Amino acid sequence: MNTHEKYMMRCIELASLGAGKVSPNPLVGCVILKKGKVISEGYHKKYGAYHAERDAITKAKRKGIDLKGSTLYVNLEPCSHFGKTPPCDELIIESGIKDVIIGMKDPFHLVSGKGIKTLKKAGIKVKAGILEKECRRLNRFFCKHAVTGMPYVTIKTAQTLDGKIANLKYDSKWISSIESRKIVHAMRSRYDAVLVGSNTVKHDDPELTVRLTKGRDPYRIVLDKMLEGTIKRKTYTDRNKKRTILITSKLADKKKSETLRRRGITVLTCGTKGGKINIKEALMKLSALGISSIIVEGGAQTYIEFIKKRLVDEFVIFIAATVMGKGIDAFGEPMDFKEFKVRNYFLSGNDIVVNYRKN
Amino acid sequence: MNTHEKYMMRCIELASLGAGKVSPNPLVGCVILKKGKVISEGYHKKYGAYHAERDAITKAKRKGIDLKGSTLYVNLEPCSHFGKTPPCDELIIESGIKDVIIGMKDPFHLVSGKGIKTLKKAGIKVKAGILEKECRRLNRFFCKHAVTGMPYVTIKTAQTLDGKIANLKYDSKWISSIESRKIVHAMRSRYDAVLVGSNTVKHDDPELTVRLTKGRDPYRIVLDKMLEGTIKRKTYTDRNKKRTILITSKLADKKKSETLRRRGITVLTCGTKGGKINIKEALMKLSALGISSIIVEGGAQTYIEFIKKRLVDEFVIFIAATVMGKGIDAFGEPMDFKEFKVRNYFLSGNDIVVNYRKN
Numbered sequence: 001m002n003t004h005e006k007y008m009m010r011c012i013e014l015a016s017l018g019a020g021k022v023s024p025n026p027l028v029g030c031v032i033l034k035k036g037k038v039i040s041e042g043y044h045k046k047y048g049a050y051h052a053e054r055d056a057i058t059k060a061k062r063k064g065i066d067l068k069g070s071t072l073y074v075n076l077e078p079c080s081h082f083g084k085t086p087p088c089d090e091l092i093i094e095s096g097i098k099d100v101i102i103g104m105k106d107p108f109h110l111v112s113g114k115g116i117k118t119l120k121k122a123g124i125k126v127k128a129g130i131l132e133k134e135c136r137r138l139n140r141f142f143c144k145h146a147v148t149g150m151p152y153v154t155i156k157t158a159q160t161l162d163g164k165i166a167n168l169k170y171d172s173k174w175i176s177s178i179e180s181r182k183i184v185h186a187m188r189s190r191y192d193a194v195l196v197g198s199n200t201v202k203h204d205d206p207e208l209t210v211r212l213t214k215g216r217d218p219y220r221i222v223l224d225k226m227l228e229g230t231i232k233r234k235t236y237t238d239r240n241k242k243r244t245i246l247i248t249s250k251l252a253d254k255k256k257s258e259t260l261r262r263r264g265i266t267v268l269t270c271g272t273k274g275g276k277i278n279i280k281e282a283l284m285k286l287s288a289l290g291i292s293s294i295i296v297e298g299g300a301q302t303y304i305e306f307i308k309k310r311l312v313d314e315f316v317i318f319i320a321a322t323v324m325g326k327g328i329d330a331f332g333e334p335m336d337f338k339e340f341k342v343r344n345y346f347l348s349g350n351d352i353v354v355n356y357r358k359n
Numbered sequence: 360m361n362t363h364e365k366y367m368m369r370c371i372e373l374a375s376l377g378a379g380k381v382s383p384n385p386l387v388g389c390v391i392l393k394k395g396k397v398i399s400e401g402y403h404k405k406y407g408a409y410h411a412e413r414d415a416i417t418k419a420k421r422k423g424i425d426l427k428g429s430t431l432y433v434n435l436e437p438c439s440h441f442g443k444t445p446p447c448d449e450l451i452i453e454s455g456i457k458d459v460i461i462g463m464k465d466p467f468h469l470v471s472g473k474g475i476k477t478l479k480k481a482g483i484k485v486k487a488g489i490l491e492k493e494c495r496r497l498n499r500f501f502c503k504h505a506v507t508g509m510p511y512v513t514i515k516t517a518q519t520l521d522g523k524i525a526n527l528k529y530d531s532k533w534i535s536s537i538e539s540r541k542i543v544h545a546m547r548s549r550y551d552a553v554l555v556g557s558n559t560v561k562h563d564d565p566e567l568t569v570r571l572t573k574g575r576d577p578y579r580i581v582l583d584k585m586l587e588g589t590i591k592r593k594t595y596t597d598r599n600k601k602r603t604i605l606i607t608s609k610l611a612d613k614k615k616s617e618t619l620r621r622r623g624i625t626v627l628t629c630g631t632k633g634g635k636i637n638i639k640e641a642l643m644k645l646s647a648l649g650i651s652s653i654i655v656e657g658g659a660q661t662y663i664e665f666i667k668k669r670l671v672d673e674f675v676i677f678i679a680a681t682v683m684g685k686g687i688d689a690f691g692e693p694m695d696f697k698e699f700k701v702r703n704y705f706l707s708g709n710d711i712v713v714n715y716r717k718n
Binding site for chain 1 (some may be wrong): 519520521522523555608677678680682683684685688689690691692693694699700701704706709711713715
């Protein structure tokens with residue numbers, strides 16, 4: 001690892017501290033060096049707060065440090081537009097910074113390169129593409145959302161060695177180890193939302209919150225075309241119910257959906273296609289609400305729908321050391337996995353966790 | 360790692376060179392040190408050849424080295440009995456070696472500690488139990504066989520993420536990657552035998568030899584109660600057929616089994632229990648033939664029989680990144696995996712390989 005990579009890695013580390021708090025903004029970290037020494041660090045702490053560059057520059061100024069001639073590292077191209085805060089490129093120029101080292105360009109094609117151009121015009125030396133792969137990985141939610149206007153979708157399953165996610169009676173809770181469940185809760189705190197189908201709500205009545213680790217609760221999304229079952233489930237009644245989003249159709253029980261609305265639950269009505277909710281439409285609507293990342297936590301029918309429509313970006317599969325024999329298959333249909341490669345795998349309790357991604 | 364562990368690790372390394380060649384003897388390596396310097400190394404090269412201690416001592420003597428006052432490392436307690444070669448403990452005593460450092464005691468309770476006792480009586484300082492766990496792991500085939508009189512059994516499956524080993528038509532060859540198949544061939548070269556059921560012979564007509572890597576072919580064992588199918592399969596006809604062992608029952612087609620015998624195939628007739636061949640009896644007969652380790656390579660019914668009878672010591676499961684949907688389950692019945700822990704796991708191509716063992 002050379003010097004540039006070393007400080008870019010530190011930017012990634014700092015950026016990660018904002019995980020789960022900045023969406024739909026990107027995760028950004030920033031390090032400023034002068035004469036080879038780190039004089040300031042910053043990161044984007046939460047949506048609406050200072051960008052990482054502004055955070056680092058402001059801190060340095062507060063300490064009375066003159067930034068003239070210094071080098072700034074940042075994992076994402078500095079912004080060139082007014083958003084919640086004024087543009088960072090101008091701030092960098094004003095501060096007298098001489099070199100800017102960037103991890104990756106802005107993925108959004110209308111903005112990409114603009115920040116770099118402005119900096120260069122002002123006489124700043126710019127170098128981009130340091131640990132680019134790692135930077136893209138860090139901001140894969142943001143990249144997907146910025147480029148396609150769709151949320152990044154991860155399917156998470158906890159399955160037995162023979163690919164079962166539940167027994168035929170649906171009363172086989174906790175297939176995976178406590179260690180694995182902690183990892184899932186940590187994932188929830190970093191994704192904007194968790195999505196389940198109506199069968200899962202019916203059989204498991206899950207909370208879908210973050211309890212086994214610290215972190216903020218995600219939005220809970222329920223896919224339920226008909227709204228036939230009870231609306232006494234936790235997702236519709238607990239203290240978190242205002243963070244529940246119901247995706248339903250015109251076929252749904254009007255009375256029930258009205259009741260849910262009154263409870264503060266967001267109800268999105270989508271079209272149907274082949275007897276199923278049009279998931280792509282649903283994802284676009286969720287994206288418009290600012291949701292840039294979703295974990296699909298089940299059940300089997302919901303997994304299949306997402307896979308069939310090619311809406312999955314990533315799989316995280318917890319494989320427990322048990323064999324159920326008969327049970328509900330995670331993916332009851334053949335599936336083309338060719339684009340997905342193993343990108344990470346590890347042991348969690350006695351479970352093997354495998355992470356498949358396209359990139 | 361301290362000095363003792365360092366040289367014991369070297370013994371294990373040397374011992375491993377005999378893998379697949381010494382069975383049913385143990386894998387043994389030996390290092391001799393004098394004044395802190397390695398003066399000789401040896402290992403058990405093949406069944407009937409010198410034991411590791413004799414190999415190392417003989418080499419040293421040939422070089423004219425006086426072994427007086429030297430230290431001998433060996434991963435298994437030196438033998439105290441006449442087998443194919445005279446006992447090693449006496450040879451060690453004669454040679455003037457002062458210290459003997461041992462990985463593990465002989466696992467066979469009637470012999471265990473005898474070698475150590477003789478050495479101590481002769482005034483040699485003995486220390487045992489260095490890297491004992493690693494030494495037991497290395498010789499797990501030998502330990503099982505010596506202690507129980509039964510072969511060590513490993514189930515190997517190549518399955519999809521949803522636990523399928525074949526499609527319903529049985530024409531889905533090569534579920535796992537070429538890298539994984541190479542690993543399986545390397546495994547075959549280190550186990551005494553590969554076992555399959557009659558369905559696998561019928562549908563796959565496998566060779567069960569070592570082709571994708573260097574190494575000797577294992578014995579091939581076919582479980583076939585009735586011998587209903589054709590005997591034109593590779594296991595019964597190719598140039599390796601004399602290394603095929605058929606396990607069958609009294610219900611088998613007499614003519615066919617006689618033909619197979621005439622071709623040089625070993626035919627073992629076992630009793631039946633609940634409509635199935637008595638596998639325990641079969642394993643005991645195989646053990647008596649000197650077979651101390653078996654890979655069970657399928658199919659599903661054979662896996663289930665071994666699992667139900669609790670005859671499995673280890674699982675090596677290759678999980679490919681594909682989903683079959685409908686197909687033949689590796690283990691079509693519930694299975695208690697509690698005693699099995701993940702002991703190793705790695706990536707092989709785009710497959711995840713998981714190794715479950717009891718110890």
